[in-house]
Amino acid sequence: MKKICVFTSGGDSPGMNAGIRAVVRYGRAKGLEVIGVFRGYDGLINGKLKDFNERSVSNIIQQGGTILKTARCAEFRTEQGVKKAAETLTKNNIEAVIAIGGDGTFKGLLALKKYWQGQIIGVPGTIDNDLYGTDYTIGFDTAVNTALEAIDKIRDTANAHERCFIVEVMGRHAGFLAIAAGIAGGVEEILVPETKTDIKAIAQRLKENEEKGKQSNIIIVAEGDDAGNAFEISEKLKKVNDIDYKISILGYIQRGGAPTANDRILASKLGAYAVDLYLAGESGVMAGETKGELCAVSLEDAVNKKKDIDKNLLNIGCFLSQ
């Protein structure tokens, strides 16, 4: 029986367990042996492997986090570390690695490729949605809805106090989460790394909103915005319009929780598709979905090419927050 392995790596994202389940069950349905690797690259290096069957992944589709654990692994950033990982795979007769994670994870796969001849397939799992070659990454939809629930709650308080709130969401390099949660939350301003933030214009609009009879203002900021984080932006705005801003940093709650339907479905599809890619002899690719169609994109492109934000949506958001 042919043998493949699956692991998760980097920051956890909701739906990773659904992805693991899909790889295991679909792989076994296709006659493969499926090995679970614990703690990502660290587990590859140190041989933390376990033979998985259908029952190993029972009742996990609804769980956040990852039953395979995840870890940052300094040793894997060394040549020696990568070689050790390659040895583990060779020694255990593993033919393919399916890794669920974000760009750090995929860079790891590309490093591994240099020292190991097996097939290498990535599955996009990150709440940031910042991978090229797939419209959505596993975990993004859940994170957006978690941020949205928080914004809905903050709106209650913002309305009650008629105050201005700045809500910081995750996104060091990408504004996907901020844009989606911001449009859905009906917020007044959305600040993302991809667009230049104009503090004076924002301060001006916030003042005007008062005259329009708006009862509250919420600004959503991706943590990596060019104008700074929520605290810095608050200081800058205050200097212009002398309003006091309340700040909320959503932080780690965006990573956990039971995955939404979309994330479970996407993880199920991409996990199965990753196995199909293996069976088709593919390697060095990420299993993605674009415009509703499954697709394989090279790991290099997934990591290096820039996925564009939806500027049209941002634009509509400006009209709708009037």
Added chain:
Amino acid sequence: MKKICVFTSGGDSPGMNAGIRAVVRYGRAKGLEVIGVFRGYDGLINGKLKDFNERSVSNIIQQGGTILKTARCAEFRTEQGVKKAAETLTKNNIEAVIAIGGDGTFKGLLALKKYWQGQIIGVPGTIDNDLYGTDYTIGFDTAVNTALEAIDKIRDTANAHERCFIVEVMGRHAGFLAIAAGIAGGVEEILVPETKTDIKAIAQRLKENEEKGKQSNIIIVAEGDDAGNAFEISEKLKKVNDIDYKISILGYIQRGGAPTANDRILASKLGAYAVDLYLAGESGVMAGETKGELCAVSLEDAVNKKKDIDKNLLNIGCFLSQ
């Protein structure tokens, strides 16, 4: 100033309010006067109109239901009723009607078109997702997640008691909701109107699941399945394999609740797009989104053409529920 109106009709769906907000705010940003019509076609007939401004739709993006109300209207099914509705529009100098609803709503628009010269635009709002020409309808994503939460809860009890549950979801003619909630819920069987239900095969698999060590079994059934509703299916299965089935009919809870991020974003996009279609001189079309692109489809096609379920997804589901 040019004048358009907006209403909701048919069964309510989460995100309708976000759609109303988008039509009103985007319309006014484009220099239009926007009239809200209460209670759907009944309000057209009886002139229940109200001038809406930006503040009229404050703080509704997160609310389920519809602030414009909705109703079934027997009078509008008569020629006289349609004429009265047309008169209201003419009398009030309304140039376009934007209606948010499902196929009944769109058939109403087509009827209206015969007696009124203005522009007629539909926005797909129904939890059933059964309209051709748009990948998703407003409300579908929320309904799927509501059904999913229910399934997650039922799974707790099914596991604790090691019992078999049949969960009936909405869908008189379409299985979209059952399929999405079923795949995401990791259920053992998904029964939809679009595929022939084989009671004997299901009964057989349920028995086998026991041998596999599965701790519980959940069958999801769209209410319009060819083998009957949940109670009927339970009877049929019992005759074959003599297992007792527990039944849960999710019912109306699937219609309400705060909309998910996706439904609010889709409603925002389609509401604004409907206004753009009006401005572009279009009529007799539904504002939809296919493969990530906004698109206009004729109301006739939206209503009459059959949207296919994702059989590939159903197929993956079979592998993953092993």
Added chain:
Amino acid sequence: MKKICVFTSGGDSPGMNAGIRAVVRYGRAKGLEVIGVFRGYDGLINGKLKDFNERSVSNIIQQGGTILKTARCAEFRTEQGVKKAAETLTKNNIEAVIAIGGDGTFKGLLALKKYWQGQIIGVPGTIDNDLYGTDYTIGFDTAVNTALEAIDKIRDTANAHERCFIVEVMGRHAGFLAIAAGIAGGVEEILVPETKTDIKAIAQRLKENEEKGKQSNIIIVAEGDDAGNAFEISEKLKKVNDIDYKISILGYIQRGGAPTANDRILASKLGAYAVDLYLAGESGVMAGETKGELCAVSLEDAVNKKKDIDKNLLNIGCFLSQ
């Protein structure tokens, strides 16, 4: 080391896992060996026992259902069955049984007492809250909030359609759940087994509500109401005031889900207290909490005495639903 065992029995309720965790960890902290019994009385009869330690109950406090499973057990209703269960306990040198469940479970404990000399302690776990001697049972608070979320969703649709809904909640003999969810949901009528249902008066008030400008009406019914279930009540009302009623049976979703804070805290307290009762030499009692104080009540009283509903609260509800 002294040995006790813990099991769950009857219908599952959210918080049972938190109760198991409390018995195991608190018991072991007090120097006891703690055995988990699977599938309730069936597990006692058939010796499905497992030695539990602190890690056996890791990460379960937030899970609905019960990791120990639960089952109805026909054999335990026979003298022979009870004797077998007693033998299992004696053979394994178990000194005390801690059972989490409702009145059926406690009756089982009383039966066991006749054939076994060990200590017998009950912990109230049922969503019905119908046990005398404790203000709240484990699972009640979660079930109320689950029913409440459903009512909030139904209210959206009821408002949108300006219709009258009848929502049936669990409660074959007790109206605690209906009353709490009804008051919290702001429903118009609350029908429970403990009070006589006056169909004519209700029909009359529903008509009056229309004149008052109420946009919707929701009637909550405990399944065991004297006037019948939701369908029967709907028929009776319709005969009087000729309104069409929409019906929603909440069913099994009320049993599952992550427990609320209150249920987890109550389960933690009562689980630990049950161990303390064992250590104090008590037997034949239920660990309860009344007016904020832990208390032990005889199992006979817990089962046989009638816990009163809060008629004052029902009364306030009448004023507040105007």
Added chain:
Amino acid sequence: MKKICVFTSGGDSPGMNAGIRAVVRYGRAKGLEVIGVFRGYDGLINGKLKDFNERSVSNIIQQGGTILKTARCAEFRTEQGVKKAAETLTKNNIEAVIAIGGDGTFKGLLALKKYWQGQIIGVPGTIDNDLYGTDYTIGFDTAVNTALEAIDKIRDTANAHERCFIVEVMGRHAGFLAIAAGIAGGVEEILVPETKTDIKAIAQRLKENEEKGKQSNIIIVAEGDDAGNAFEISEKLKKVNDIDYKISILGYIQRGGAPTANDRILASKLGAYAVDLYLAGESGVMAGETKGELCAVSLEDAVNKKKDIDKNLLNIGCFLSQ
């Protein structure tokens, strides 16, 4: 017709709207005219009053925030401000003021009492639960469950990464929220202002937890803990045991959201009871509930006396987090 007024003041808390609804509807059912005052003491000073009827409070029981708005009011801290507020009340023939809020709100009532002869009644509405004379304040239960949901999510990530998290919850002077959310969340350490925090002992236990096989550690900290806020505690711990801590400040999300069943019921009871206290001629009291019984406590006691945390519960928590 006799006239009373109701307002909310200080930080908003979930359930305030349910409290307003109860005062208005119960008051009117008892034959009173009920005036809503907007923006707390600011509205009293500036005469922002509105006559409320049953329909004014329709469909608000499920909403977070407060439809009457709330604000901090600097002017009311001056003698002149208080006199203006008193004049507004006298001029409008208002016989009683019912104020929903926390200790700042009640101190305001006591100030008002010096310059106005009417009846003054407080209703406890704060997520901190730090008012003497009532077991629970309106909003506390919701805030606990909001914090708990956040902890459940963070637990997913903590488990996946096998890391130690510090979660800071609200509570400048009181640990009620931290204790309840901490016990329910099954956290490893609970740090509150009422007990001395021993950094060395905690650092030691965290190290031991690793050896026990615990997969994650969560420390919950009330913002006013004697050892500092989450960041300061993280620094102190790190100096002792050289572990990296992840930090999450829950912040304002704890204030908003749809209230839980308990908060809606408590608000309904206390709102109605406040009206009853007025009708009974009481003044200078807070409407509270202790050990399941409604009770009136003097506003001085409510504000000045210290409500004790449940040290027994904290103690059980230590055993259960093993």
